[in-house]
Amino acid sequence: MKPSGPLFTLLAGLLLGIFMLSLNATTGTKVKSSYDGATATPTPTAPASTPATSTTPPAAPSPTPTPAPDSAYAGRTADDTAAVSVSVRDGKAIGYFCDGRSQESWLKGDVEDDGSMRLTGENGARLDGVLRAGKIDGTVEIRDRTWQFSAAKAVRPSxxxxxxxxxxxxxxxxxxxxxxxxxxxxxxxxxxxxxxxxxxxxxxxxxxxxxxxxxxxxxxx
Structure with missing residues (x-):
């Protein structure tokens, strides 16, 4: 009995499939899907920026003013015709100008933390001075006349x-x-x-x- 057409076609396809499987096994070829084992490559992330560090040093604190030390100061005028003495205590001062004959003046006022002072007396008398490095340098003005003076720190009994x-x-x-x-x-x-x-x-x-x-x-x- 002669085989029918469809059966023959089925047998031919089966034989072809067996042949192709044998060929793949022999050559080691493996068909791989384009999605098999695919791994996404991460996008590089830019490093976080570091805040800039200031190189400017902090401002130094202002020095605290030092009050004038309590003491007496005594000296002569620049022309050596009179003497001047100033007594300082608790930021206050009393000054005395004297020529030893007939002219004198008592003066008083405040002493600033920087050592500067302006003392005043009767009839417009005035003493302007600065206490620095253990002595007072300044001027005395009495009756429209001015004397320069320097008075060093006095040690008893001066x-x-x-x-x-x-x-x-x-x-x-x-x-x-x-x-x-x-x-x-x-x-x-x-x-x-x-x-x-x-x-x-x-x-x-x-x-x-x-x-x-x-x-x-x-x-x-």
């Missing part, structure tokens, strides 16, 4: 002294500047009349006026 009292019915007011070299410059007023002052004992401040013993004491503001 410094500024004053005595007020009533002796035999007269009002006594004396001022003394004891200089570092031991010299004394002072004026004694009797009822407002100036004259050269007698010497005081620097150790005790004792002084005799018209037969009466008085005590000149250090001047502090």
């Amino acid at each position: 410094g500024l002294y004053r005595s007020t009292a009533e002796v035999r019915g007269a009002k006594i007011d004396g001022g003394w500047i004891v200089l570092p070299d031991g010299r004394q410059v002072g004026i004694l007023n009797r009822d407002g009349k100036p004259a050269a002052a007698p010497r005081i004992d620097p150790a005790s401040g004792a002084v005799v006026v018209d037969g009466t013993r008085l005590t000149a004491r250090p001047v502090v503001p």
